[in-house]
Amino acid sequence: MSNLDQIAKxxxxxxxxxxxxxxxxxxxxxxxxxxxxxxxxxxxxxxNGNAISxxxxxxxxxxxxxxxxxxxxxxxxxxxxxxxxxxxxxxIIYTSGGDPAKELQAFEDMRRKRVDALVISTCVxxxxxxxxxxxxxxxxxxxxxxxxxxxxxxxxxxDGYMLGLxxxxxxxxxxxxxxxxxxxxxNTSGRIQAYRDAARKYHLEVNPEWSQTGIYSIRQGEELIRxxxxxxxxxxxxxxxxxxxxxxGILSEARRLKVKVPEELAIVGFDNTELAHTLGITSIDNPxxxxxxxxxxxxxxxLGGKENGQQELEFQLVQRATT
Numbered sequence: 001m002s003n004l005d006q007i008a009k010x011x012x013x014x015x016x017x018x019x020x021x022x023x024x025x026x027x028x029x030x031x032x033x034x035x036x037x038x039x040x041x042x043x044x045x046x047x048n049g050n051a052i053s054x055x056x057x058x059x060x061x062x063x064x065x066x067x068x069x070x071x072x073x074x075x076x077x078x079x080x081x082x083x084x085x086x087x088x089x090x091x092i093i094y095t096s097g098g099d100p101a102k103e104l105q106a107f108e109d110m111r112r113k114r115v116d117a118l119v120i121s122t123c124v125x126x127x128x129x130x131x132x133x134x135x136x137x138x139x140x141x142x143x144x145x146x147x148x149x150x151x152x153x154x155x156x157x158x159d160g161y162m163l164g165l166x167x168x169x170x171x172x173x174x175x176x177x178x179x180x181x182x183x184x185x186x187n188t189s190g191r192i193q194a195y196r197d198a199a200r201k202y203h204l205e206v207n208p209e210w211s212q213t214g215i216y217s218i219r220q221g222e223e224l225i226r227x228x229x230x231x232x233x234x235x236x237x238x239x240x241x242x243x244x245x246x247x248x249g250i251l252s253e254a255r256r257l258k259v260k261v262p263e264e265l266a267i268v269g270f271d272n273t274e275l276a277h278t279l280g281i282t283s284i285d286n287p288x289x290x291x292x293x294x295x296x297x298x299x300x301x302x303l304g305g306k307e308n309g310q311q312e313l314e315f316q317l318v319q320r321a322t323t
Contacts, residue, residue, distance in 0.1 A: 003045055011039045058116045062299060063092045063106045066121035072216075072243055072271065073121050076142055079289035080119060083296045089116075100125045107133040117299045120150070138302035140295045144186035153294040153310075158190035160284045160315035164240050164268040165198040167282070167317050173238035173266050174202070177210035179224055179250070181242035188213060188242075195240075207233045215242055221249025225265075229257065237265060238323075244269035244276040244283055251279060251322060267322040280321035287313045 008015045013036060020028050021036045039045075062084055066073060081091045092115060096103035103125055109115050110133060120141040123130060131149040133139065144154040168176060178195055180188045192211075199206050209231050215224055221241065229235045241247040247269030251261060259265050269276045272285035294310050 003043070007036065007039050007043065007045065010043075011036050058303065059114060060088055061090045061092055061115045062296075063094055063109060063115040063118045064121060065094050065096070065103060065106045065118055065123055067098050067103075067124060068095050069093070071245060071273070071275075075271075075273075075288040076121060076292045079292035080296055083293050087296070087300060089296075096124060098124055104129075107136075110139075111136045116303055119295050119299065120145075138299050140298045142291060142295060144190075146186070151298055153291045153298065154187070155286070155291065155313060155315065156190055157187045158194045160270065160286060161191040161194040161240065162198065163315055163317045164270070164282075164284050165194060167319070168238040168240070168266050168268060168323060169198065169202050169204070171266065171323060175205050175207075175210070175234070175236040175238065177228055177236035177239040178212070179215040179221065179239060179241045179246050180211065180213045181216055183213040191240075207231065207236075209233060210236045215246050218245050218249035218252075221246035222253040225250045225253045225259075226257070229259065238268070239265065240268045241270060244271050244273045244281060247281045247283070247322070248275055248279055251281060262321070262323050272316075272318050276318070276320070282320045282323040283318055285316040285318050287315075 004015050004018055008018050011018065013032060017028065017032065018036055021033050064077065064080065066077075069077065077093070084091050094103070094106035094109075103123060106115070106118055107130060110118055115137070117138040117140070118133075120130070120139065120143055122143055123141075127145055127147050127150070130139070131147040134149045139150050141150050141152045142154055143152065145152045165176065176195070178191070180191055182188055195211070198204065210228060212224065215221065224246070225239070228239070239250060241250065247267050251267055254261050254265055254267070261267060267281060269281045269283035270286060271288065272283040275281070276283040290311050290313050294313075297310060
């Protein structure tokens, strides 16, 4: 006799009713559900996860694709995992280490129905290739994408960066340096465009040596400011950073070099992390956790056929001691 047969016999209900309880169907009375669950507990019955997934047509698992886990993506990851769990989904993290073949494993897993959907934090494969997997399940991206097939919850960082630019310009800083992130990122493109537009609008002094891409870490921030202070064309009096870690590196090195902040150098970070709060760094508040929730809601809408409302989000400037 199978476990289901035994539970049905002891509870006095049909196997179909027992199955509905296992699958959390709403079409079972509370009294019936409690009676069956009590029998399961007495038998120490543990449902077969694979069997339940087959009956539902879903694995109740969502994959997250990323090159690696770092301080910048942690708020997104934590928020997504927690929100998914609240809706009964587990999150599987796929880290590629920048290897395109390794990254594709996540998409192949969705094709083979090992996960129900994917959320992209960062990716290294050609976007058209990744878009071809949309026929196998929902794909949502935190990274800005050019493909209409893959919906993105990313905010236009042009807007956030412009907040920082107009803040320092309004406080009298006109020699502005930029520490940008990934050179191929649409986020970086948006920030570069914001700087170009602000430079034209406010007639800023522009020195190509003051702006660099590929700056992500505290150490890179330290190295960058040392080079900028030795710039033959004079050094900047303000710098906007890819994230708060870069801003922290610049701030710590500036202090070691006896550069007065903000009198001689204003510093603006991005993301408004705990690091910015602790060190008193002016930063652009980027609602990362809420973007992760929006990503999960988009996926749930596609999986369940019910659209979940998207939160309307915006950047905010948080002024502290560095400006």
